[in-house]
Amino acid sequence: MTSNRCPISVPGRTAADRPLRRRTAALVAVLLLAAVPGCALQMADETASLPPAAAPASAATLVSLPVPPTPMLPPPPSDALPLDEAVERAAAELFASLPAEYRPGASPQRVVIDPLVDGATGAQTASTRTMEQRLATYIREEQPDYELQPLNTATLGRSPLVLVGSLRGAGSAGLAPGVPQAYRIWFSLADLRTGIVVGHGMAWAQAGEVDTAPTEFFRDSPAWLVDSSIQGYLRTCLSRVGEPVAPDYLEGILTSALVADAIQAYEEDRHAEALDLFQAAERTSAGNQLRVHNGLYLANWQLGREGDAEGAFSQLVDFGLRHDRMALMMLFRPASTAYWPDPQVSGPYGMWLRQIARRVGPSGKCVELVGHTSPTGPIALNDQLSLARAEKVWVDIARESAAGGERITTRGLGSSEPIVGSGRDDASDMLDRRVEFRPTACQSDA
Template sequence: MLSTLFARSAALSVALALAGAASAQPVPPPTPIPYPEALQKAASDLFTKANVTGDRVELVIDPLIDGVSGAQSAATRSMQQALTEIVQKSYPRFAVQPFSSEALAREPVVLIGTFTAVNNGGDNAGPRDAFRICLTLADLKSKSIVSKGVARAKPEGIDVTPTQYYRDSPVWAKDQATEAYIKTCQGTKLGDPVDAVYADRLRAAALINDGILEYEAKRYREALAFYHTARTLPGGDQHRVRIGTYLSAAKLGRRDDAVDAFGDLVDSGLAGNQLMVKLLFKPGSTQFIDNPQITEPYPMWLSQIATRARAKGACLEIVGHTSRTGMPNMNERLSVLRAQFVMELLQIGAPDSRNRMIATGMGFKENLIGTGKDDASDALDRRVEFKVIGC
């Protein structure tokens, strides 16, 4: 009798152990599918499950962005156009309206979305072998998230080259408005309230988008007017406004205005302890690329960084970055050498700052894009970063 009880107890222990092991197994990653199918799946989930009433629902699309850099790209623009066509064809109760102050005043449903290169297995250090589509509907009337749609897409045929405004942007820095957009898309679930920071900046965001479109259409005066107006609005003091003001002034040949605008970018970045500048180098070299059209403003940029940092009494860590291409140890060494080269250029104009700067390199450990294409699509991965550190 006793032996039977021991046998049953042992069998139960084994069964429980096996059940525990089974439950502890990680959930397998989603299987990426071709991009058109992935977008259709995400859109179908988004609109068929939308928890919003009414025979006619006004819908505006806040332009889709990369989920890390916050940039618009050829892919996000084409995705936005495809979503508009899907809505008009298959979900006619949603009436797509322009992303404008007038439409936003009527408290429509807003579609936001991110498109992000990821490692499908969840390895942050691994190659980006899939794209994550995240779509969200935010109802401005109820101030809540009313639907979600997600999918994973294969990378074949996807062009993530930034649009002209983002391609021309000289710097990248964390921006509260962009982070709120990404959080509202990726960090919410059905029924959650709409992020207040995101909602409060929507009207300004519409004007900023108008400015971006005018800039890309080469109507620089009109673009500048939109940026100036946006900055006067609540929530309009955004990084994208500073970038647009600099780019438009530079295109119009207003050098003094461009210098002031770039200085404003530097001040904002240093205040946030993160200023990332797109200084483009020759492959495998510490020398800038042979393209005067791109490198012509570099001396002014570096002069403003040195001058503004000195005025703040700031000490700087200058951090070089590279793309994934090449051997890791070589990339790390190259990133250090590039940072040292930039530091030396800064010190030429500010020799009294020699003891207030250090140069380091990260190789490709902190890639933002991570596709390793070594073209305009992943230029941010080859940035030089300026961090304020203790003196």
């Protein structure tokens, strides 16, 4: 007769620096607990009986994306519009807000659109692409005095108005992660000559019409963090008429044009052209940014240039070490510490971890690996699973470099730090199932 008794105790997570056998035990524990009926419930009981863990040293949350200065709760459901209508309302408000001196005279005023992004992640999504297409149609059909042109180096030389925009879900807790009741849309027009926001529009869209799944480039990107390019773009989206354009955005507009073309080339399988464009973006003054480093890696990988791809990934790791936080998009099987079995997805993971192992030592820093899960499933199981996944990554790093492994500790935060928080467990909230590495100062052994 098969016993329902759990075969192993649940490991605690009170010690940051545990022996290898405890790291391995954490992996085995979660696999066994998931396999034996009733163990998830017993695990919750056992976890509840454990003494409270020592509070970890406080660290800034990974999420530092700009938000409006005042709380923003969703409107009554009847006030949220279908997505296309919401885009048109926000666009109409945007152009109506333009001061008289920006209204066209004898010749049309030039406008370019910098690709719209999701306000919770900074990525382009299925819905931001839809919004951008609807916005372009609206300008051509409803604003004939404004000439819509592509965003590129040639058009930037003619000093157009630059339109930026984003959307972000809001629920009962405002713009915090969670299941959205509606999505807030923001559009702003920036004057590159004066560095001032000259137009601003907003609207609410119905949640059921928004698809926040990232587009191909952002879905494929191996790493995520909030850098100055993302912050500058979103601060500009939230700025009112008469406020200055975020300096980081203004200084990086040429890079943005090159990156926009490079992402389009990558998603159209023109990988050699994408590589040239990402290399050109890297040479600009604002080229040291996440999208460029991700793009250099992805384009080289798609072209079969594995050595160049590994070199690009090593620079990506250094970028994360300098920013003291970076999320790795490592996908695991559901409720498991096994990597996703598709080699197209998990095939490069060994190289990623090899570069992390090699780069941590020269950095002079130590690293805390932090596992996360989405909000689905029991809290106790999520806590243990997130820790076990961090331990799994540590074990693989230690195989690459024992010295690198000695500088790494692990922690599991379960679903306590979501970025999206929708609990859908699909591409839209893949960031909630991330493994972060957080560089820290090494503590003395004395």
